Amino acid sequence: xxxxxxxxxxxxxxxxxxxxxxxxxxxxxxxxxxxxxxxxxxxxxxxxxxxxxxxxxxxxxxxxxxxxxxxxxxxxxxxxxxxxxxxxxxxxxxxxxxxxxxxxxxxxxxxxxxxxxxxxxxxxxxxxxxxxxxxxxxxxxxxxxxxxxxxxxxxxxxxxxxxxxxxxxxxxxxxxxxxxxxxxxxxxxxxxxxxxxxxxxxxxxxxxxxxxxxxxxxxxxxxxxxxxxxxxxxxxxxxxxxxxxxxxxxxxxxxxxxxxxxxxxxx
Numbered sequence: 001x002x003x004x005x006x007x008x009x010x011x012x013x014x015x016x017x018x019x020x021x022x023x024x025x026x027x028x029x030x031x032x033x034x035x036x037x038x039x040x041x042x043x044x045x046x047x048x049x050x051x052x053x054x055x056x057x058x059x060x061x062x063x064x065x066x067x068x069x070x071x072x073x074x075x076x077x078x079x080x081x082x083x084x085x086x087x088x089x090x091x092x093x094x095x096x097x098x099x100x101x102x103x104x105x106x107x108x109x110x111x112x113x114x115x116x117x118x119x120x121x122x123x124x125x126x127x128x129x130x131x132x133x134x135x136x137x138x139x140x141x142x143x144x145x146x147x148x149x150x151x152x153x154x155x156x157x158x159x160x161x162x163x164x165x166x167x168x169x170x171x172x173x174x175x176x177x178x179x180x181x182x183x184x185x186x187x188x189x190x191x192x193x194x195x196x197x198x199x200x201x202x203x204x205x206x207x208x209x210x211x212x213x214x215x216x217x218x219x220x221x222x223x224x225x226x227x228x229x230x231x232x233x234x235x236x237x238x239x240x241x242x243x244x245x246x247x248x249x250x251x252x253x254x255x256x257x258x259x260x261x262x263x264x265x266x267x
Contacts, residue, residue: 003073010080011062017087018055021095025215028054028091036083037061054087101220108223110135111154111180115221116201116211118186119158121178126168128158128176129192129211131200132221139177149179156183159194162239197237203230 033041040061065076113119113130120127137144137151144151158176165173174196189206201211205227212225 003077006077007062007080010077010084011058013084014058014080014087015055017092018053018058021054023219024095024098025219026054026091026095026098027216028057032086033057036079036086039064098216098220102222104135105133105221107135113154113156113180113183113185114210114223115213115217116225118190118192118209118211119156119183120186121176122182122184124168126160126164126173126176127186127190127192128160128164129194129197129201130156131159131213131217132157137179149182151179154180156180159192159196159200161192162194191233191236193236193239195237195239197233201233204233204236205229206231 030041030045033044040057043060044057065073068076108114111133113133115130115132117130118127119130133154133156135154137149137153137155139151139155141151156178158178160173160176162172165171187209189209191204192211197211200213200217202214203212204210205212207229208227210227211233212227212230213221218225
């Protein structure tokens with residue numbers, strides 16, 4: 001089989017995969033781009049116009065390598081095969097999981113709280129922002145029995161406010177998992193501080209009293225996130241930037257070495 005035939009087969013295979021992934025905000029790992037095609041990695045890093053998804057990556061790369069001959073052509077074909085193995089292996093699994101998550105979260109008929117909304121726990125009194133939810137409890141039955149909560153209800157993944165955690169629990173909590181019956185919506189403007197905030201959200205809307213998720217979270221939890229008053233939420237990822245911390249000498253607001261170790265272990 002000639003190199004031309006192999007090259008066209010690789011090209012069609014990657015384009016076919018790209019069409020399957022159309023509309024899905026699937027991020028390609030930088031080290032994979034560097035390993036497969038260093039020139040493409042540099043072009044993406046430089047924000048070259050049009051390089052935003054697998055299809056555009058494929059077309060750009062094949063245009064750049066169309067003139068190659070001999071060993072350079074063989075090396076380019078090897079890189080193309082490597083790209084195929086990655087796409088139809090690890091990335092295919094990620095793609096299926098993201099599409100399945102979006103389908104699972106399309107039905108919000110039983111769900112009271114949306115991604116980005118701020119809630120308060122009725123029993124433990126901490127505040128947090130919803131970064132995900134399940135229609136029923138996904139933990140083991142023994143867990144729900146231990147905490148005394150009905151498992152057949154929506155459960156929410158929450159980034160708990162770090163100042164609340166320090167005040168109420170004496171140390172940080174990276175994540176909480178709570179049943180719908182134990183939560184109540186915070187309707188007034190309430191910012192949450194959590195060091196993982198920027199991994200999930202890009203902005204905060206005062207008019208909606210809600211955080212705006214990044215494109216991956218927005219895809220997996222379809223909803224109307226439109227607003228005209230987006231504010232950056234970078235400072236919400238740093239407890240030391242909170243006004244009550246800046247204006248206070250209270251040691252309860254200062255993360256201790258124990259808290260820092262707990263956070264590092266949780267990450």
